Amino acid sequence: MIPASSYLLVALILFCVGLYGALTKRHAIIVLLSIELMFNAVNINLVAFAKYGLFANMTGQIFSLFSITVAAAEAAVGLAILISLYRNRSTVHVDEMDLMKR
Amino acid sequence: MSGQYIAFFILSLLTISGAIFMISFNRVIHMVVALAFTFLSIAGLFILLEAEFVGLTQIMVYSGGVSVLMLFGIMLTQHSKVERSEQKPALRIFTFAGILAFFVAVFYGIQKTPWSQEAVDYSTQNNVKEIGVQLYNNYVIPFELVSVLLLVALIGGIIMAKKEADDE
Amino acid sequence: MEILANAWLIPLFPLLAFVIILAFGRRLKESAAIVGILANAASLVIALLVFFERFAKGAGDYLNSSFEWLTIAGHSITMGFEVNQLNAVMLVVVTLVSTMVNIYSKGYMHGDNRLHVFYQYLALFTFSMLGVVLSPNLLQLYIFWELVGVCSFLLIGFYFYKPEARAAAKKAFIVTRIGDVGLFIAIALLYWWVGSFNYSDIFAAVNSGTLLSWQITLVGILVFVAAVGKSGQFPLHTWLPDAMEGPTPVSALIHAATMVAAGVYLVARMFELYLGSDIATNVVAYVGGFTAIFAASIGLTQRDIKRVLAYSTVSQLGYMMLALGAASAAGYISGTFHLMTHAFFKALLFLAAGSVIHAAHTQDIFEMGGLGKKMKTTMIVFLIGCLAISGIFPFAGYWSKEEILVATLASGRIDLFIAAVVAAFFTAFYMFRLFFLTFTGPEKVPQGVQVHESPKVMTYPMIVLAILAVVAGFINTPWKPALGDWMTQGMSFAHGGHESAPFWVTILAVGISLLGIFLSWLMYGKRSISNGNTARAFGPLYTLSYRKYFIDEIYHAIVVVPLRALGKVADLFDRYIIDGLVRLVASFTYGVGAAGSRVQNGQVQGYGAMMLVGLVILLITALVAGGLFVS
Numbered sequence A: 001m002i003p004a005s006s007y008l009l010v011a012l013i014l015f016c017v018g019l020y021g022a023l024t025k026r027h028a029i030i031v032l033l034s035i036e037l038m039f040n041a042v043n044i045n046l047v048a049f050a051k052y053g054l055f056a057n058m059t060g061q062i063f064s065l066f067s068i069t070v071a072a073a074e075a076a077v078g079l080a081i082l083i084s085l086y087r088n089r090s091t092v093h094v095d096e097m098d099l100m101k102r
Numbered sequence B: 001m002s003g004q005y006i007a008f009f010i011l012s013l014l015t016i017s018g019a020i021f022m023i024s025f026n027r028v029i030h031m032v033v034a035l036a037f038t039f040l041s042i043a044g045l046f047i048l049l050e051a052e053f054v055g056l057t058q059i060m061v062y063s064g065g066v067s068v069l070m071l072f073g074i075m076l077t078q079h080s081k082v083e084r085s086e087q088k089p090a091l092r093i094f095t096f097a098g099i100l101a102f103f104v105a106v107f108y109g110i111q112k113t114p115w116s117q118e119a120v121d122y123s124t125q126n127n128v129k130e131i132g133v134q135l136y137n138n139y140v141i142p143f144e145l146v147s148v149l150l151l152v153a154l155i156g157g158i159i160m161a162k163k164e165a166d167d168e
Numbered sequence C: 001m002e003i004l005a006n007a008w009l010i011p012l013f014p015l016l017a018f019v020i021i022l023a024f025g026r027r028l029k030e031s032a033a034i035v036g037i038l039a040n041a042a043s044l045v046i047a048l049l050v051f052f053e054r055f056a057k058g059a060g061d062y063l064n065s066s067f068e069w070l071t072i073a074g075h076s077i078t079m080g081f082e083v084n085q086l087n088a089v090m091l092v093v094v095t096l097v098s099t100m101v102n103i104y105s106k107g108y109m110h111g112d113n114r115l116h117v118f119y120q121y122l123a124l125f126t127f128s129m130l131g132v133v134l135s136p137n138l139l140q141l142y143i144f145w146e147l148v149g150v151c152s153f154l155l156i157g158f159y160f161y162k163p164e165a166r167a168a169a170k171k172a173f174i175v176t177r178i179g180d181v182g183l184f185i186a187i188a189l190l191y192w193w194v195g196s197f198n199y200s201d202i203f204a205a206v207n208s209g210t211l212l213s214w215q216i217t218l219v220g221i222l223v224f225v226a227a228v229g230k231s232g233q234f235p236l237h238t239w240l241p242d243a244m245e246g247p248t249p250v251s252a253l254i255h256a257a258t259m260v261a262a263g264v265y266l267v268a269r270m271f272e273l274y275l276g277s278d279i280a281t282n283v284v285a286y287v288g289g290f291t292a293i294f295a296a297s298i299g300l301t302q303r304d305i306k307r308v309l310a311y312s313t314v315s316q317l318g319y320m321m322l323a324l325g326a327a328s329a330a331g332y333i334s335g336t337f338h339l340m341t342h343a344f345f346k347a348l349l350f351l352a353a354g355s356v357i358h359a360a361h362t363q364d365i366f367e368m369g370g371l372g373k374k375m376k377t378t379m380i381v382f383l384i385g386c387l388a389i390s391g392i393f394p395f396a397g398y399w400s401k402e403e404i405l406v407a408t409l410a411s412g413r414i415d416l417f418i419a420a421v422v423a424a425f426f427t428a429f430y431m432f433r434l435f436f437l438t439f440t441g442p443e444k445v446p447q448g449v450q451v452h453e454s455p456k457v458m459t460y461p462m463i464v465l466a467i468l469a470v471v472a473g474f475i476n477t478p479w480k481p482a483l484g485d486w487m488t489q490g491m492s493f494a495h496g497g498h499e500s501a502p503f504w505v506t507i508l509a510v511g512i513s514l515l516g517i518f519l520s521w522l523m524y525g526k527r528s529i530s531n532g533n534t535a536r537a538f539g540p541l542y543t544l545s546y547r548k549y550f551i552d553e554i555y556h557a558i559v560v561v562p563l564r565a566l567g568k569v570a571d572l573f574d575r576y577i578i579d580g581l582v583r584l585v586a587s588f589t590y591g592v593g594a595a596g597s598r599v600q601n602g603q604v605q606g607y608g609a610m611m612l613v614g615l616v617i618l619l620i621t622a623l624v625a626g627g628l629f630v631s
Helices: A004-024 A028-052 A059-089 B002-024 B028-048 B052-076 B089-112 B127-137 B140-167 C009-055 C085-108 C115-134 C138-156 C163-194 C199-208 C213-231 C239-245 C248-257 C259-269 C278-299 C305-325 C329-360 C376-390 C396-410 C414-439 C456-476 C482-487 C503-525 C531-537 C539-546 C548-599 C604-625
Strands: C062-072 C075-083
Touching: A004 A028, A004 B002, A004 B028, A004 B089, A004 C604, A028 A059, A028 B002, A028 B028, A028 B052, A059 B052, A059 B127, A059 B140, B002 B028, B028 B052, B052 B127, B089 C604, B127 B140, C009 C085, C009 C115, C075 C085, C075 C115, C075 C138, C085 C115, C085 C248, C085 C259, C085 C329, C085 C456, C085 C482, C115 C138, C115 C248, C115 C259, C138 C163, C138 C213, C138 C239, C138 C248, C138 C259, C163 C199, C163 C213, C163 C239, C213 C259, C213 C278, C213 C305, C239 C248, C239 C305, C248 C259, C248 C305, C248 C329, C259 C305, C259 C329, C278 C305, C278 C414, C278 C548, C305 C329, C305 C396, C305 C414, C329 C376, C329 C396, C329 C456, C329 C482, C376 C396, C376 C414, C376 C456, C376 C503, C396 C414, C396 C456, C396 C503, C414 C503, C456 C482, C539 C548
Parallel strands: none
Antiparallel strands: C062 C075
């Protein structure tokens, strides 16, 4: 049997890579992608707990479904914001998006 | 058992390497493609965890939907290829140190936690049917709420993109 | 007994006037004067009733201290009022002079924009002084004493837009404050040793020997220090001449009835205490005597009409102290008697001087001259005042001054007696110098100035005071000392203490004054002796007197300059050490803030990194707290 910690470790590595990308990449689309990656890492955890958890049951899978849905909605809206921003400011770079400060 | 191990090993390797490639590539298109690999491998991991329905959803939503959506986004926003893709080094190092600390703390936590040694066996039941039963019995209200959320996201996305078009 | 019990009404009227003018002053404008006059007149009427009732045969003191003010650890401090012989007289003097000044001011201050403010201060001033007089204990006296000081500050600085007036007001306030500290210490010591603020308790302690003699001496000197400050005795006299910067009616009030009288009144009120200490009385007598001759010698050469009068006040107050220092019934009587007569003729002189200034628009006596032809009334009343202060028979000053000389002689202080006689000579000389230079001789007032007699509202009060300056002396003549007998009733010391005066004292006193007048006539009336030559003949002495013995300069050098240097050092310390520390802290905080604000750069990813750090810290904390790292 594959131990639960193996899945958790994979998820942790994915999460860290996603976090790094989200915090350091300048391209807004990459940032969005990195956030998706972090979502996926969480989903792996949820599904792994559904099988190996202390009170393992289907809820983990159901929850991951919801999470996927929310992530999809987030991707759509995020992209819409991005495109509208691009039209106004002609940039997709996160470090140039500091309108609130100016 | 060993087959499972091998499958897990390959899939997790693909997943992590896809993510690493995504981070290290320079061109945005390549990044998206690398990420699509990661999403597919994660779907494989789900199936390995006997969550077939979630795995298929993963393939459809992420590999199919999100990746394509991102490709469209890249095409719609023109950008030059030569510019610097990452933030200033100071912030990068700072972030990297933070993430490392985070990783060490959580890794240590995972290692120290006594996980239960037995797994639930889902192979005997129909995964899709079981999810359907659960969804329509115990999670009706969240399910409906999610549908509303999707609708809002749909309309919001359209308005966001369209409003600016009017202004031009 | 009815009126005596209602004596508290006397200070109430000025207070009422103060409140009314304070509230409606702007609307009342000139009619504020009417309010002030009416209130003072009402007080005067009651004061006279009180005086006559107290004067009547068989009347005793009225003491009412029923109002309990504070109770601290079993000791209750009461407030109230009392009426005895001394303050019955004082009440009349204060209210009378104050009323006259109020009436006079209506003419003098006519047209001033801040007339209502002036009357407001006057009313408060009168109220405070009446409060001082009526107080049955030292604490209450101290409160009113300070109020008097505040009012004098306000009134001297009435023309606050003149820098000299501001400086004079500050000087008056600060210099008298030195004396007030003495009084405060004395009160504190008395309460410590006696356990009461009431005069009666203190005197009882003195008489019964509860207070040791050194304690009596100490308290006596401290109280005298307060009187020195308020009554302008040497060495704290410097504020009084400067106080001339205020409006002239105020000078009259300060010099005659309220401010300076407070000091003499205090010593007189504490007279029973002084009887217990020879040293204290010696101090009082010698300071008084020295001040009398010292101030008189300065008065000889001053050119400003009001300054001459101011130094004469200082000198006359010295006389009163000298009399009180004689520590006998005669001294007590003559001191208070002189306080009363002096109040009348000095108020008169000041009001007349004000009238002259009002007409001539100058205060320099060498720029006046020949005013007598156009200001007959003023000239006559001024002459009466001069005669009274010089002690010419039968004017008021004669009786009181002769009493003082007799009392001094009787106390055996021949040196002081000589000083007093010389001071009397000086007084006669400079008063008539003033008179001759102002009212006789050729006219010197520039053509543009229309010299005219003052309006009736100003002359009538002067006439009233002039009459009093003539007749007030008859209340206490050597062959019928009505006031003296009455004043000493029920006092612990010998009753009726009128010393039999050797006749030569009278001859000497009047003669020396006449001599002074004659000399002054020679120099300034007939001008057979050139005053310029005289000044040259006395060269250094003249300069010394004209520059007031350089007292102001000495104070400046030994007090003001070192204090200013100290202030400078403290200022530098504050500016560079204290402020430096503050600025260090400020710049440190500023630096931290600047560093913090550089983080707030609007970069979402920077914020995200910060959040991550926070998350890590929380996580590690939670893990440590959860016992995960404890293997």
